[in-house]
Amino acid sequence: MLYIIGLGLGDERDITLRGLEAVKKCHKIYMEAYTSLLSFGLSTDGLSKLENLYGKSITLSDREMVEEKADDMLSESRDADVAFLVVGDPFGATTHTDLLVRAKKMGIDVKIIHNASVMNAIGICGLQLYRYGETVSIPFFTETWRPDSFYEKIQRNCMMGLHTLCLLDIRVKEPSLESLCRGRKQYEPPRYMTINTAIEQLLEVEQTREESAAYSEETECVGFARLGSEDQMVVAGTMRQLQMIDFGAPLHCLVITGKTHPLEEEMLNFYRCRT
Amino acid sequence: MLYIIGLGLGDERDITLRGLEAVKKCHKIYMEAYTSLLSFGLSTDGLSKLENLYGKSITLSDREMVEEKADDMLSESRDADVAFLVVGDPFGATTHTDLLVRAKKMGIDVKIIHNASVMNAIGICGLQLYRYGETVSIPFFTETWRPDSFYEKIQRNCMMGLHTLCLLDIRVKEPSLESLCRGRKQYEPPRYMTINTAIEQLLEVEQTREESAAYSEETECVGFARLGSEDQMVVAGTMRQLQMIDFGAPLHCLVITGKTHPLEEEMLNFYRCRT
Numbered sequence: 001m002l003y004i005i006g007l008g009l010g011d012e013r014d015i016t017l018r019g020l021e022a023v024k025k026c027h028k029i030y031m032e033a034y035t036s037l038l039s040f041g042l043s044t045d046g047l048s049k050l051e052n053l054y055g056k057s058i059t060l061s062d063r064e065m066v067e068e069k070a071d072d073m074l075s076e077s078r079d080a081d082v083a084f085l086v087v088g089d090p091f092g093a094t095t096h097t098d099l100l101v102r103a104k105k106m107g108i109d110v111k112i113i114h115n116a117s118v119m120n121a122i123g124i125c126g127l128q129l130y131r132y133g134e135t136v137s138i139p140f141f142t143e144t145w146r147p148d149s150f151y152e153k154i155q156r157n158c159m160m161g162l163h164t165l166c167l168l169d170i171r172v173k174e175p176s177l178e179s180l181c182r183g184r185k186q187y188e189p190p191r192y193m194t195i196n197t198a199i200e201q202l203l204e205v206e207q208t209r210e211e212s213a214a215y216s217e218e219t220e221c222v223g224f225a226r227l228g229s230e231d232q233m234v235v236a237g238t239m240r241q242l243q244m245i246d247f248g249a250p251l252h253c254l255v256i257t258g259k260t261h262p263l264e265e266e267m268l269n270f271y272r273c274r275t
Numbered sequence: 276m277l278y279i280i281g282l283g284l285g286d287e288r289d290i291t292l293r294g295l296e297a298v299k300k301c302h303k304i305y306m307e308a309y310t311s312l313l314s315f316g317l318s319t320d321g322l323s324k325l326e327n328l329y330g331k332s333i334t335l336s337d338r339e340m341v342e343e344k345a346d347d348m349l350s351e352s353r354d355a356d357v358a359f360l361v362v363g364d365p366f367g368a369t370t371h372t373d374l375l376v377r378a379k380k381m382g383i384d385v386k387i388i389h390n391a392s393v394m395n396a397i398g399i400c401g402l403q404l405y406r407y408g409e410t411v412s413i414p415f416f417t418e419t420w421r422p423d424s425f426y427e428k429i430q431r432n433c434m435m436g437l438h439t440l441c442l443l444d445i446r447v448k449e450p451s452l453e454s455l456c457r458g459r460k461q462y463e464p465p466r467y468m469t470i471n472t473a474i475e476q477l478l479e480v481e482q483t484r485e486e487s488a489a490y491s492e493e494t495e496c497v498g499f500a501r502l503g504s505e506d507q508m509v510v511a512g513t514m515r516q517l518q519m520i521d522f523g524a525p526l527h528c529l530v531i532t533g534k535t536h537p538l539e540e541e542m543l544n545f546y547r548c549r550t
Contacts, residue, residue: 009389013293016283016390020292089391091398100401101541114284114396114503115291116364116389119404123366124387126375129394130412134437135405160431162409228389266376 002077002103004096006089006115009228012049019113023054027080030073032087032096033060033172058085062173070099077108088117118227118253122165125222125234126267127255133157135165138198138254140191148205154256155214161259166202168193168252192250195223199243199254215239220257222271223247237273245273277352277378279371281364281390284503287324294388298329302355305348307362307371308335308447333360337448345374352383363392393502393528397440400497400509401542402530408432410440413473413529415466423480429531430489436534441477443468443527467525470498474518474529490514495532497546498522512548520548 003022008014015023023029031050051058061073061084076082090096090112103110123129134157136150150166157164171191179186199221206215217240225233225247233247236257260268278297283289290298298304306325326333336348336359351357365371365387378385398404409432411425425441432439446466454461474496481490492515500508500522508522511532535543 006391008291008293010293013296014291014389016289016291017295018283018285018288021288089395089398091395091404097401097403097538097542101538101545104545112399114289114391114399116281116391117395120364120366120392120394121389123364124389126372128372129366130410130442132410133408134435135407137405156435160409167405263372263376267372270376270379 001081001109001111002074003081003083003111003113004090004100005083005085005113006117007085007087008115009088009117009121011229012053014115014228015053016113016115019115020054022081022111022113023056023083023085025081026056026083028076029054029056029058029083029085030061031058031085033062064173070102074103074106074108077103078106089115089119091117116228118167118224119165121228122222122224122253122255124227125224125236125255125271126264127163127222127257127260128264131161131163131258131264133160133162133164133258135167137167138169138193138201140169140171140193140197141201141204146205148208151205151209151214154202157258158214158256163258164256166198166254166256168195168198168254170251193252194250195225195245195247195252195254196243198252199239203239215256220260220268222255222257222268223252224254225249225252227251227253234271235273236268236271241273276356276384276386277349278356278358278386278388279365279375280358280360280388281392282360282362283390284363284393284396286504287328289390289503290328291388291390294390295329297356297386297388298331298358298360300356301331301358303351304329304331304333304358304360305336306333306360308337339448345377349378349381349383352378353381364390364394366392391503393442393499394440396503397497397499397528397530399502400499400511400530400546401539402438402497402532402535403539406436406438406533406539408435408437408439408533410442412442413444413468413476415444415446415468415472416476416479421480423483426480426484426489429477432533433489433531438533439531441473441529441531443470443473443529445526468527469525470500470520470522470527470529471518473527474514478514490531495535495543497530497532497543498527499529500524500527502526502528509546510548511543511546516548 005019100110134153136153139147154164174188175185176188218238221239221242222236223242280294375385409428411428414422429439449463450460451463493513496514496517497511498517
């Protein structure tokens with residue numbers, strides 16, 4: 001049996017009792033390192049905290065491993081209980097559908113253990129979850145690559161008065177261009193997009209498309225940093241206001257506010273920035 | 276301090292360690308009865324299971340209590356730790372924003388403990404969460420009241436190729452019309468909309484609006500019953516196919532499938548009904 005277990009958003013205490021029970025009976029434990037290294041502070045003492053809690057050692061599996069060596073993990077799951085730990089929910093912002101499809105094709109039993117993810121925890125700002133339109137991803141712009149397909153989606157959501165969740169780019173274990181040329185993999189340092197960079201890019205795209213005006217510097221937004229953790233930060237304000245704020249350590253995400261109801265406004269007021 | 280704690284979707288083992296820790300240190304524990312009575316089988320032995328796990332007694336608070344007597348609960352939170360337990364996530368399908376606003380206005384500290392909710396657990400069917408449009412609610416039709424504002428929303432989502440989550444009506448502790456006339460409150464038995472009724476109503480509305488055709492009997496959907504619990508049921512098929520299926524005990528919800536990617540199709544195939 002392969003257990004795909006959501007760890008939630010904060011720290012080791014956000015696993016559910018059901019999840020912990022499953023981990024404890026598993027023979028081998030893998031953990032997705034792509035976002036978890038950061039969210040759970042695993043670069044320092046987070047991993048040992050988890051290992052102490054579980055009473056077992058954890059194999060960190062980076063993106064390459066999940067993509068290239070998943071079959072080994074799946075084969076192990078055929079005869080023994082194996083856990084694959086995922087930050088948030090297994091089907092939250094980062095998808096693990098592919099792993100599940102491969103497992104099912106191999107005839108392996110899979111059990112999903114759900115948890116909170118960014119997709120529902122953003123509800124804390126008071127904007128109602130059923131009033132969100134399509135979610136968009138904002139990728140890091142480079143000199144030559146400035147994809148802006150998110151723009152039409154935001155525009156459609158705005159036109160319908162819906163809120164838009166913007167997921168911000170994460171670059172972990174990206175091979176450097178230089179190393180690719182040399183045929184030997186070396187990695188760029190990890191990069192996590194800040195709310196400030198996201199707004200900068202959003203406004204740049206808006207300027208190049210001035211005819212349409214989906215949003216502007218004056219558009220109300222909500223910025224979230226380290227959502228679900230003890231030191232989370234939630235601030236409501238215009239793009240211009242949020243751009244001036246230091247939200248601190250990653251992960252960040254951003255909501256572009258649509259048409260609001262009075263109760264939503266009341267909640268936003270508690271988070272309103274005072275500049 | 277008022278702790279608003281998400282219990283997740285399945286049973287008592289879906290609380291997080293963080294949530295359990297908070298409950299254990301609380302002086303008084305309230306639990307929202309509106310949906311929980313059902314989801315956690317609390318009409319039978321579910322409540323005592325929770326009470327055993329927490330080592331404390333729980334006060335069930337129905338909708339009237341939350342709406343009318345919340346101030347008492349809030350006053351208690353001023354001087355002591357009080358827990359308010361909610362099925363799913365505190366800001367999932369059912370909103371508790373109003374309670375939070377009242378607490379904040381009274382200057383009471385509030386801590387939210389997140390968990391899985393229907394809004395993200397539907398990810399298990401393989402349709403990507405970022406490809407959903409606005410969520411709709413399907414209310415029970417009566418002889419004289421057949422509101423269909425969900426129709427335009429579904430139509431917009433379909434036009435953009437987005438999936439639509441339909442939340443189905445729950446009627447718990449509704450005063451009967453007869454009792455209201457007599458001036459003495461008596462309640463209707465609880466009603467939970469089935470997927471079958473939802474599809475029947477959806478098709479009825481489609482027929483009266485034949486000009487527009489947002490969907491039809493042949494539209495692909497996914498039906499979910501008891502999502503997140505041990506005996507959950509997930510079936511993909513056309514509206515016509517799903518309408519023939521007995522999904523069993525509540526709660527049910529329904530997703531109207533938009534444009535799918537190949538990986539989404541592959542996942543749906545595992546759930547496809549074989550009729």
